[in-house]
Amino acid sequence: MKKLVLMGMVFLASWQLQAQGSSQKGQWVSLFNGKDLKGWKQLNGKAKYEVKDGAIVGTTVLNEPNSFLATEKDYQDFILELEFKVDSNMNSGIQFRSESRPDYQNGKVHGYQMEIDPSRRAWSGGIYDEGRRGWLYTLDYNEGAKKAFHNGEWNHYRIECIGNTVRTYVNGIAAAYLIDSLPTRGFIALQVHSIGKPEEAGRQIKWRNIRIQTANLKPRPSSTIFVVNLLPNQLSEQEKANGVRLLWDGQTTKGWRGAYKTQFPEKGWKIEDGMLRVMKSGGGESVNGGDIVTEELFGAFELQFDFRLTPGANSGVKYFVTEKENNAGSAIGLEYQVLDDDQHPDAKLGAVGNRTMASLYDLIPSLKPWMSRKPIGEWNKGMIRVYPDNRIEHYLNGCKVVEYQRGTPIFYALVARSKYAGWKDFGMAEKGRILLQDHGDAVDFRSIKVRAL
Structure with a gap:
C-alpha cells in the first residue's frame, strides 16, 4: 500500500511539473481550479452553479432566463477544450467571444455559442449566435457530425477561434467551420438554458477539465466539411x-x-x-x-x-x-x-x-x-x-x-x-x-x- 501511495505522489508531482512547463511555454492554462468558481461570474438568469466532485454543476431553475457562468477575462484568439455531461432532456451551450453590455438589451449575453443539443435534432457542435443573429452553422450542413455526440456520457468539446475563422470539434470529430465578417472578442461562458415547465426544474449539466491556449496556436489539420463563409x-x-x-x-x-x-x-x-x-x-x-x-x-x-x-x-x-x-x-x-x-x-x-x-x-x-x-x-x-x-x-x-x-x-x-x-x-x-x-x-x-x- 505504501508503495502505491508513493508511486501516486511521484506521478502527481511529475504531472504538476509538466503542467507548469506547459503554462510557461504558453500552452494550456486551466480556467477551472476544480475547487471553487474563482475567475467566473454569473450573468442574466439565476440558475444554480456550484462545484461538486471536481466539476462545475449547473442546475435549471423555473422561470429564469438563460443563465451564464462567464469568465472574468475576455479572449479573442484561442483554442478551448472542455468536457461536459448533460441531462438528455436539457439544452445548453458554450459561449465564446461573447459580451454583456448595458447598452445592448440591458446587458443580455450575446455572441457565439457552441451548441449542446441531446435532442433528436442532434445539432451538438453547431454554432449559434446567442442574442444576435441566430443560427450560423447548423449540423444539417454536416450530417456526419450528428453522430459524434454521446448522450448520457462525458463529451469532449474543442473550439478553435483564430482570426475570423471558427472551427468546432465534438469528441474529435470536425463539426462546424465558420468564416465570419464580424470580428469580436469576449468572455467564455457556460450556459444553463431557461425552462418553462415545473417538471424541467432540477435538470443538470456538468463541466470539467476546462482549459485554454492563447499563444502559439496550432489548429488541427483542415477537414473537408462544409464551410459557411459570411464574407x-x-x-x-x-x-x-x-x-x-x-x-x-x-x-x-x-x-x-x-x-x-x-x-x-x-x-x-x-x-x-x-x-x-x-x-x-x-x-x-x-x-x-x-x-x-x-x-x-x-x-x-x-x-x-x-x-x-x-x-x-x-x-x-x-x-x-x-x-x-x-x-x-x-x-x-x-x-x-x-x-x-x-x-x-x-x-x-x-x-x-x-x-x-x-x-x-x-x-x-x-x-x-x-x-x-x-x-x-x-x-x-x-x-x-x-x-x-x-x-x-x-x-x-x-x-x-x-x-x-x-x-x-x-x-x-x-x-x-x-x-x-x-x-x-x-x-x-x-x-x-x-x-x-x-x-x-x-x-x-x-x-x-x-x-x-
Missing part, C-alpha cells in the same frame, strides 16, 4: 480545396446571359456594391430585363446563394433549365422559391404551402423551422444540393427544408398535379442551366457559389 463574394482557401468556386464574380456579368438571349439584359438588372440586383418594374415575370441564366450547364452540384427580399417581393432560383420550351414568360425548370410569404399572394396559392419561401415551387412545400427565415430586408442563405442519384435538397439558413428524388413515381405524381403537368419530361434533363428570376420585384443576390458533386 460576401469571397472564397476561403478551404472552400477552394473543397472544390467550391464563385458562379458570379461579384463585379461583372461574366458567365451569365439573358434566358433565350445571347447577351446579358440591357435593363432590369444592376450590379452594385457586390450585389446582383433585380430592379423593380411593377410588371409580371420577365417583362423588364427578363431572367438570367448561366452559360454553363450543371448536373450533380451544390449551389449556394444569398438573397435579400424587399416587402412583397417574388423571385426564384431555378435549376435544370434547358430553354428548349421557349416559353413566353419565365424559362421552365425546377424552382427554389424566393418569396415574401407574408405579403405576396402567391404564398397562399398552390397546395399546402408549396409556393412559400424555399419550397420546390408548386410541388413540395418547405418545412421551415421558426428560426430559418430571416425578416424581410435581411440576407438569407439558400442552398440546393443535387446528388448524382437525383436526390435533391433545399436549405434555408442552414436548415434542410425540402428533400426529394426526381424521376421517382412520387415525383411524377407531384408534377402531374402541378402547373407543369403539360411540360414533357419536366425537371428531368441530365444537365441544365441555373436561373435567377426577374418577377418584376426588387430582389438582391450575392455570394453565388457552386461545387460539383
Whole structure:
C-alpha cells in the first residue's frame, strides 16, 4: 500500500511539473481550479452553479432566463477544450467571444455559442449566435457530425477561434467551420438554458477539465466539411480545396446571359456594391430585363446563394433549365422559391404551402423551422444540393427544408398535379442551366457559389 501511495505522489508531482512547463511555454492554462468558481461570474438568469466532485454543476431553475457562468477575462484568439455531461432532456451551450453590455438589451449575453443539443435534432457542435443573429452553422450542413455526440456520457468539446475563422470539434470529430465578417472578442461562458415547465426544474449539466491556449496556436489539420463563409463574394482557401468556386464574380456579368438571349439584359438588372440586383418594374415575370441564366450547364452540384427580399417581393432560383420550351414568360425548370410569404399572394396559392419561401415551387412545400427565415430586408442563405442519384435538397439558413428524388413515381405524381403537368419530361434533363428570376420585384443576390458533386 505504501508503495502505491508513493508511486501516486511521484506521478502527481511529475504531472504538476509538466503542467507548469506547459503554462510557461504558453500552452494550456486551466480556467477551472476544480475547487471553487474563482475567475467566473454569473450573468442574466439565476440558475444554480456550484462545484461538486471536481466539476462545475449547473442546475435549471423555473422561470429564469438563460443563465451564464462567464469568465472574468475576455479572449479573442484561442483554442478551448472542455468536457461536459448533460441531462438528455436539457439544452445548453458554450459561449465564446461573447459580451454583456448595458447598452445592448440591458446587458443580455450575446455572441457565439457552441451548441449542446441531446435532442433528436442532434445539432451538438453547431454554432449559434446567442442574442444576435441566430443560427450560423447548423449540423444539417454536416450530417456526419450528428453522430459524434454521446448522450448520457462525458463529451469532449474543442473550439478553435483564430482570426475570423471558427472551427468546432465534438469528441474529435470536425463539426462546424465558420468564416465570419464580424470580428469580436469576449468572455467564455457556460450556459444553463431557461425552462418553462415545473417538471424541467432540477435538470443538470456538468463541466470539467476546462482549459485554454492563447499563444502559439496550432489548429488541427483542415477537414473537408462544409464551410459557411459570411464574407460576401469571397472564397476561403478551404472552400477552394473543397472544390467550391464563385458562379458570379461579384463585379461583372461574366458567365451569365439573358434566358433565350445571347447577351446579358440591357435593363432590369444592376450590379452594385457586390450585389446582383433585380430592379423593380411593377410588371409580371420577365417583362423588364427578363431572367438570367448561366452559360454553363450543371448536373450533380451544390449551389449556394444569398438573397435579400424587399416587402412583397417574388423571385426564384431555378435549376435544370434547358430553354428548349421557349416559353413566353419565365424559362421552365425546377424552382427554389424566393418569396415574401407574408405579403405576396402567391404564398397562399398552390397546395399546402408549396409556393412559400424555399419550397420546390408548386410541388413540395418547405418545412421551415421558426428560426430559418430571416425578416424581410435581411440576407438569407439558400442552398440546393443535387446528388448524382437525383436526390435533391433545399436549405434555408442552414436548415434542410425540402428533400426529394426526381424521376421517382412520387415525383411524377407531384408534377402531374402541378402547373407543369403539360411540360414533357419536366425537371428531368441530365444537365441544365441555373436561373435567377426577374418577377418584376426588387430582389438582391450575392455570394453565388457552386461545387460539383
